[in-house]
Amino acid sequence: MNVIDTKLQGVRIIEPALHVDHRGFFLEIYNTKIYRTYNIEYQFVQDNHSLSKEQGVIRGLHYQVSPHSQAKLIYVLAGSIYDVVVDIRRNSQTFGHWIGVHLSAENKRQLLVPHGFAHGFCTTEPNTEVLYKVDKLYSPEHDRGILWNDPALGIDWPTDQPILSDKDTKHPLLRDADINFE
Numbered sequence: 001m002n003v004i005d006t007k008l009q010g011v012r013i014i015e016p017a018l019h020v021d022h023r024g025f026f027l028e029i030y031n032t033k034i035y036r037t038y039n040i041e042y043q044f045v046q047d048n049h050s051l052s053k054e055q056g057v058i059r060g061l062h063y064q065v066s067p068h069s070q071a072k073l074i075y076v077l078a079g080s081i082y083d084v085v086v087d088i089r090r091n092s093q094t095f096g097h098w099i100g101v102h103l104s105a106e107n108k109r110q111l112l113v114p115h116g117f118a119h120g121f122c123t124t125e126p127n128t129e130v131l132y133k134v135d136k137l138y139s140p141e142h143d144r145g146i147l148w149n150d151p152a153l154g155i156d157w158p159t160d161q162p163i164l165s166d167k168d169t170k171h172p173l174l175r176d177a178d179i180n181f182e
Contacts, residue, residue, distance in 0.1 A: 007094065008099055011113060042071045044133035056122065058120060062144070063088060063146075068142035070134040071112070071134065072111075072134050073112055075108075075131045080125045081104070082121060083102075083111050085113050087117055098155055145177075148162070
């Protein structure tokens, strides 16, 4: 397994060990013992699976406020995404900074998103399926978001015609968002 640190503290790209032979491949999406050797010690309690039928679907930018914030481990089962993470920890030196990472069924990379970050993705292929583990159960009353195209963030999404849920078109700008991460 290869673990790559990013410019956002705690956000990591994970390349699981891949075993390939004439039949196909095998990999462990998650193994507590192995991940702990890399100081990744979350107790995941819920798995989420999404299907986006079209290219250009943007889901996000989502987070839950503390004490119900969620760490996430993102993995693409089919297709591909441009995965975006935004630092929303107010006292962080990288507050408001973001990174984008290409995850796909082909590259088999994962993205670890710790507490204190907003998360979203854009599908770059039709029929993309994303699996993500979270370490806290979904809590509707703690669910929040930031507008996907907030000009202060300047995220370079890979689509000119995003397909969005009604909910994701109504999130506030980062400067107006309900954030309680320090």
